[in-house]
Amino acid sequence: MGNVTIKDIARICGVGVSTVSRAMNNHPDINQETKDMIMQAIEQNNYVPNNSARNLKRTDAKAIAVLVKGISNPLFNRMIKVIEQITQKEKYELVLQHVDDNQDEVTVAIELEKEKRLRGIVFLGGYFSHSEEKLKQISIPFVLSTIKLEEEDGRQEYASISVDDIKESERIVEYLLQNGHRKIAVIGSRKDDESIGWLRQQGYRRALERYHVAVDEELICYVPGNLTPYSMEAGYEMTDQLLKKGKAFTALFAMSDSMAVGACKAILDHGGSIPDQYSVVGFDGMDVAQYYNPSITTIRQPVEEMAEATIRMLLELIRKKNKSRHLVFEGQLIEGQSVRNITE
Amino acid sequence: MGNVTIKDIARICGVGVSTVSRAMNNHPDINQETKDMIMQAIEQNNYVPNNSARNLKRTDAKAIAVLVKGISNPLFNRMIKVIEQITQKEKYELVLQHVDDNQDEVTVAIELEKEKRLRGIVFLGGYFSHSEEKLKQISIPFVLSTIKLEEEDGRQEYASISVDDIKESERIVEYLLQNGHRKIAVIGSRKDDESIGWLRQQGYRRALERYHVAVDEELICYVPGNLTPYSMEAGYEMTDQLLKKGKAFTALFAMSDSMAVGACKAILDHGGSIPDQYSVVGFDGMDVAQYYNPSITTIRQPVEEMAEATIRMLLELIRKKNKSRHLVFEGQLIEGQSVRNITE
DNA sequence: TTGTATGCGTTATCAG
DNA sequence: CTGATAACGCATACAA
Numbered sequence A, B: 001m002g003n004v005t006i007k008d009i010a011r012i013c014g015v016g017v018s019t020v021s022r023a024m025n026n027h028p029d030i031n032q033e034t035k036d037m038i039m040q041a042i043e044q045n046n047y048v049p050n051n052s053a054r055n056l057k058r059t060d061a062k063a064i065a066v067l068v069k070g071i072s073n074p075l076f077n078r079m080i081k082v083i084e085q086i087t088q089k090e091k092y093e094l095v096l097q098h099v100d101d102n103q104d105e106v107t108v109a110i111e112l113e114k115e116k117r118l119r120g121i122v123f124l125g126g127y128f129s130h131s132e133e134k135l136k137q138i139s140i141p142f143v144l145s146t147i148k149l150e151e152e153d154g155r156q157e158y159a160s161i162s163v164d165d166i167k168e169s170e171r172i173v174e175y176l177l178q179n180g181h182r183k184i185a186v187i188g189s190r191k192d193d194e195s196i197g198w199l200r201q202q203g204y205r206r207a208l209e210r211y212h213v214a215v216d217e218e219l220i221c222y223v224p225g226n227l228t229p230y231s232m233e234a235g236y237e238m239t240d241q242l243l244k245k246g247k248a249f250t251a252l253f254a255m256s257d258s259m260a261v262g263a264c265k266a267i268l269d270h271g272g273s274i275p276d277q278y279s280v281v282g283f284d285g286m287d288v289a290q291y292y293n294p295s296i297t298t299i300r301q302p303v304e305e306m307a308e309a310t311i312r313m314l315l316e317l318i319r320k321k322n323k324s325r326h327l328v329f330e331g332q333l334i335e336g337q338s339v340r341n342i343t344e
Numbered sequence C: 001t002t003g004t005a006t007g008c009g010t011t012a013t014c015a016g
Numbered sequence D: 001c002t003g004a005t006a007a008c009g010c011a012t013a014c015a016a
Helices: A006-013 A017-024 A032-044 A051-057 A074-089 A105-116 A132-136 A165-178 A196-210 A232-245 A257-269 A287-291 A303-318 B006-013 B017-024 B032-044 B051-057 B074-089 B105-116 B132-136 B165-178 B196-210 B232-245 B257-269 B287-291 B303-318
Strands: A063-069 A093-099 A120-124 A142-145 A159-163 A184-187 A251-254 A279-281 A298-300 A326-329 A332-334 B063-069 B093-099 B120-124 B142-145 B159-163 B184-187 B251-254 B279-281 B298-300 B326-329 B332-334
Touching: A006 A017, A006 A032, A017 A032, A051 B051, A051 B105, A063 A074, A063 A105, A074 A093, A074 A120, A074 A303, A093 A105, A105 A120, A105 B051, A120 A303, A142 A303, A159 A165, A159 A303, A165 A184, A165 A196, A165 A251, A165 A279, A165 A298, A165 A332, A184 A196, A184 A232, A232 A257, A232 B287, A251 A257, A257 A279, A257 A287, A257 B287, A287 B232, A287 B257, A303 A326, B006 B017, B006 B032, B017 B032, B063 B074, B063 B105, B074 B093, B074 B120, B074 B303, B093 B105, B105 B120, B120 B303, B142 B303, B159 B165, B159 B303, B165 B184, B165 B196, B165 B251, B165 B279, B165 B298, B165 B332, B184 B196, B184 B232, B232 B257, B251 B257, B257 B279, B257 B287, B303 B326
Parallel strands: A063 A093, A063 A120, A120 A142, A142 A159, A159 A326, A184 A251, A251 A279, B063 B093, B063 B120, B120 B142, B142 B159, B159 B326, B184 B251, B251 B279
Antiparallel strands: A298 A332, B298 B332
């Protein structure tokens, strides 16, 4: 049984292939009876159309793609859910494509645009620094969502949705400062990070600067090569190291909630208490921050709202109802039980 | 600039399309100079071959697909990483495809097999109850990984990798019983669950039975419709309800580590202490169990080993080196700080 | 070593 | 309403 094709169905039904095609694609110009007959034959013979062949011919496909950089970000899952709902409601097919960390997302996008005849693309996550020339090869609208942009104000060529990582990071460190903390450790990404890790560190530095607190480089920890950035394990190991060094600090800013969890555990394992001896804050607004013991003060990114804005903007661009814009969302400081005011 | 095709490149270079094709696909029979010239033209004109057209023609593609059911299982991410590594080493292309909860994974598989000319398929997660007739439509080897199977001993038609959810679940409940607990609450999946939620509950029942402890149905909690099964939130809400009801219990078995986290928080919010007043155990072996405060006793599923076994078995099937088998992996009981022996 | 022609499985076009 | 036929973009057998 070499794969059954449209021709086989046509032969079996004694009709032309175009009639079979019409039956499948809900074309108006077809007799209901012949259509029923054909659909039945399709069922019985387990005929499944070949998508590659379809994509090759079809001109009116309504598909958009979401390219997700990196695999394991739980925040993205929440965003994708929202995007799925809306695209479905708008009768678009959604192509969800994961892009490896070492793959180039724009290259993937260009291939996919041709392969699937896409109408629009959402890029989710990662660091975006591509030449204008390369971006021009994407001939359909696209939106960058939660992506660190190369230039300060963003470029005209694309739309973007994001939070201001520097500002939000500054805010939460400022919160620690307001609670009397001066020796604030920070655990973050790799030393050579140019993406959100770098931005969040900038926020940290700015906050200290505004409070005229000198930055102690020894309190800034970078993920060693053998650990996964932003993971609980990384948070644990870095904090463990810091404590073993005996370096004094009263508060710790973890650049992700997962790291904050690891940091808390390390402190507790060292016999420390939170928030009495050490205050800890995170970043992201994941569930685990709320449910940890103690619950962890963090900056919540409004992921659902951002996801909705992302897909709505893309649809507007596809319908040419709007120009590319750069939308920045506000984070929300969520107070947990992990910070103590040490001036009291 | 309507998309540039292989013909355009051929025309630009003054050669035939087949020569361009040969240049791209590293064919041996081609002059190095013309190849260089062509590759340069491809670069300059930003030519990207259309994958749909390729798939249509190609017969020798070496691709396998992983179909992931449901979107947000962190355990799967760890498995996929392993699978990616191995497939890459074995020079297979990997197609990662997410399948919606309400989509039929076998239908997706059949389509994808034709579209991408696959050589093998891995199904990850979900509940597998498909007719033999439908499965026969998949004409390439496939392996079911961490999937609850319809029949006790599995079928000949497919290979499978799994842990014995009943047995492992029974083991951890037995662990609670050994620690003197008799009033053991369990928080799990939906009431109508026929998949792992049902299996893990069976394990719970068997353990009690073996210890001659009567099952108290009031201690068995089901996720209400508005909550996401296995989530922290669900774990919190269900435990909160249970505590508010005032129903007495000394230990709680959560069917996932995420739920265990939520359960712990609820207990703590009610002023309870872990493990002094309440013992808590989870299931899965996620990072969060280890890093929670207190760390949570759980059953670790050997996901990395299972992932490796999955892909190795698929490759063997593709090479016809082996028959379909059903491999069952042992879980590992990891003791945390969340269980107290109440007989002491 | 290279070019020409054919077909992969569909859909679109056009004539019946 | 229906059927033959020409693309879609590429790989490949075969001829040169």
